[in-house]
Amino acid sequence: MIRVDHLTKRYGDVVVVDDVSFEVAAGEAVAFWGPNGAGKSTIVRCILGLVPFEGTIEIGGNDIRRRGKAARDALGYVPQQLAFYDDLTIAETVDLSTRLRRVALERGRDKVGELGLADHWDKPVGALSGGMKQRLAIALALVADPSVLLLDEPTSSLDVAARESVLEVFEKLRDDRRAIVLTSHNLDEVGVLAERVIAMEAGSMVLECEPSELPERLGLRAVLHVLVRDVPSAVELLNGAGFTARENSHGLLVDVPAGGKGRALTTLHDAGFEVLDVDVWR
Amino acid sequence: MSAVTSTPAAALPERTELRVVRALAAKELRDALRDRWLWLYGASFAVVATGITSLAVSDAENVGFEGFGRTAASLVALAQLVVPLMGLTIGARSVAGQRERGTLAFLLSHPVNATEVYLGIYLGNMAALLVAVAGGFGVAGLVAFLRDAAVDGVDLLTITALAWLLSVAMVGAGMFVSVFARRSSTAMGLALVLWLGFVLLGNLGLMGTSVATRVGDATLFFAAVANPVEAFRLSTITVLGGSLDVLGPVGTYAVDRFGDGVRIVTVAALLVWAVLPPAIGALVFRRSPDR
Numbered sequence: 001m002i003r004v005d006h007l008t009k010r011y012g013d014v015v016v017v018d019d020v021s022f023e024v025a026a027g028e029a030v031a032f033w034g035p036n037g038a039g040k041s042t043i044v045r046c047i048l049g050l051v052p053f054e055g056t057i058e059i060g061g062n063d064i065r066r067r068g069k070a071a072r073d074a075l076g077y078v079p080q081q082l083a084f085y086d087d088l089t090i091a092e093t094v095d096l097s098t099r100l101r102r103v104a105l106e107r108g109r110d111k112v113g114e115l116g117l118a119d120h121w122d123k124p125v126g127a128l129s130g131g132m133k134q135r136l137a138i139a140l141a142l143v144a145d146p147s148v149l150l151l152d153e154p155t156s157s158l159d160v161a162a163r164e165s166v167l168e169v170f171e172k173l174r175d176d177r178r179a180i181v182l183t184s185h186n187l188d189e190v191g192v193l194a195e196r197v198i199a200m201e202a203g204s205m206v207l208e209c210e211p212s213e214l215p216e217r218l219g220l221r222a223v224l225h226v227l228v229r230d231v232p233s234a235v236e237l238l239n240g241a242g243f244t245a246r247e248n249s250h251g252l253l254v255d256v257p258a259g260g261k262g263r264a265l266t267t268l269h270d271a272g273f274e275v276l277d278v279d280v281w282r
Numbered sequence: 283m284s285a286v287t288s289t290p291a292a293a294l295p296e297r298t299e300l301r302v303v304r305a306l307a308a309k310e311l312r313d314a315l316r317d318r319w320l321w322l323y324g325a326s327f328a329v330v331a332t333g334i335t336s337l338a339v340s341d342a343e344n345v346g347f348e349g350f351g352r353t354a355a356s357l358v359a360l361a362q363l364v365v366p367l368m369g370l371t372i373g374a375r376s377v378a379g380q381r382e383r384g385t386l387a388f389l390l391s392h393p394v395n396a397t398e399v400y401l402g403i404y405l406g407n408m409a410a411l412l413v414a415v416a417g418g419f420g421v422a423g424l425v426a427f428l429r430d431a432a433v434d435g436v437d438l439l440t441i442t443a444l445a446w447l448l449s450v451a452m453v454g455a456g457m458f459v460s461v462f463a464r465r466s467s468t469a470m471g472l473a474l475v476l477w478l479g480f481v482l483l484g485n486l487g488l489m490g491t492s493v494a495t496r497v498g499d500a501t502l503f504f505a506a507v508a509n510p511v512e513a514f515r516l517s518t519i520t521v522l523g524g525s526l527d528v529l530g531p532v533g534t535y536a537v538d539r540f541g542d543g544v545r546i547v548t549v550a551a552l553l554v555w556a557v558l559p560p561a562i563g564a565l566v567f568r569r570s571p572d573r
Contacts, residue, residue: 045387048387048390048391049390050387050390050391066296067296068296068395069296069393069394069395070296070393072391072392072393072394073393075391077391079384079387079388079391081384082384083383083384083385083387083388084385084388085309085313085385087313087316088309088312088313092309092312096305096306096309097392099301099302099305100302100305100306100389100392100393100394101392101393102393
């Protein structure tokens with residue numbers, strides 16, 4: 001469905017994507033995970049054909065450089081930074097997108113309705129909340145039933161409630177027989193939406209595995225701030241159980257594997273400590 | 283959700299499609315008509331143009347329909363200043379502004395090519411400027427008509443058409459600048475420099491050059507029509523049947539060399555300006571490394 005072969009992108013002498021190759025088949029969801037600046041969004045811009053690059057990118061058998069229109073016809077794109085014409089209404093925005101995609105306006109209206117925006121049809125896009133704009137972006141990405149869905153940090157600008165509702169929408173899309181390419185720096189999101197994850201660092205692919213394996217294989221750590229009544233005893237217990245814990249001004253801090261946060265809490269619970277509150281600090 | 287039914291690749295032509303250009307131009311026009319700058323330019327233009335034609339009313343009492351010669355000259359002088367500014371700044375903000383806001387990437391993520399997007403923006407701006415220029419002159423003409431002023435409708439229409447052609451040339455030049463600028467403010471700055479160059483330095487520079495270098499009349503004439511603002515001025519003079527005596531020996535040369543065809547030369551120069559910058563701009567935009 002999508003094939004990327006030896007993709008390299010340079011800005012002057014700086015290599016931002018270095019010899020990346022991967023394939024995503026129909027029905028498969030693949031996530032690019034990595035910190036900011038790892039090259040994830042640049043890969044997306046290359047897939048869309050917005051920037052020149054070295055290597056080959058094919059979408060549905062169409063080379064993005066030689067048959068860009070046909071390649072993009074198979075693509076639905078949800079950008080990281082939602083950029084719409086704020087003065088246009090949802091109706092006008094959908095009208096433009098459906099005309100460019102050769103799809104009936106009614107189909108666009110249906111998609112907007114499916115994503116809960118029917119009542120806002122005549123509202124200017126600039127008047128919508130971040131979550132609503134994200135839903136509009138998803139509706140536009142789906143309007144032509146694309147065989148490849150490209151999601152660039154799709155929930156990064158949303159609050160918790162909007163993020164949950166948007167993730168639900170994406171989860172439903174996974175039932176379809178379409179390929180999904182997602183970029184994210186959020187492990188939870190990757191776990192929910194993808195069955196394969198490619199970890200990126202400084203423009204290079206450093207690891208390819210299942211999302212559940214990622215924290216351990218990369219040695220990712222988290223620090224939990226735990227509130228209990230008898231902090232010194234809890235710290236002693238955790239250190240004795242192999243964790244690295246220390247007292248904090250109003251609780252304790254414990255270093256845990258990013259994929260195994262619950263083990264420290266289970267240790268405390270099994271020893272009879274009541275965990276009053278927990279925060280993930282890193 | 284419905285099943286995936288992507289369009290077969292072979293069904294979508296890679297060539298530039300009018301259907302797509304039309305859709306983009308309509309969007310651009312809609313967007314431009316909501317732009318306060320366009321209305322500000324249009325309204326200012328209408329107010330001053332109305333003032334000029336109103337003066338023709340009092341003129342007419344003294345000099346009859348000859349009064350419109352002066353009115354037309356004043357309208358042309360006004361258009362020479364305002365229309366290039368309007369076209370250049372609207373053109374300059376278009377591509378760079380959309381790139382800055384991210385809406386350009388939104389458009390280009392659709393199954394469209396860069397040429398279609400560029401032409402769509404250009405044609406949309408062309409239409410928006412037609413509304414502004416025709417609106418400005420239209421209001422002035424209407425006021426003149428209602429007050430029974432000494433204004434020739436055909437002359438007014440001719441000036442309007444040529445002013446629109448000038449605005450089209452300027453929006454093309456503005457968009458050309460916009461392709462290279464990363465930021466909208468940079469593009470605006472460059473557009474203002476161009477405006478100064480066309481409106482002030484073009485004329486003064488030409489006069490200075492003619493005195494300092496003693497270049498031939500032919501060179502000076504072609505240098506003059508190479509400036510779109512001058513081409514507009516000369517077009518209106520020649521098309522409205524005026525004399526090129528105002529240009530001195532250069533005007534005499536033009537009339538001797540081209541006869542009545544001088545109006546074709548000047549209008550053609552304006553047409554070249556309306557076509558060449560957008561054509562080159564579209565080519566550069568298509569090959570632009572990062573859109």
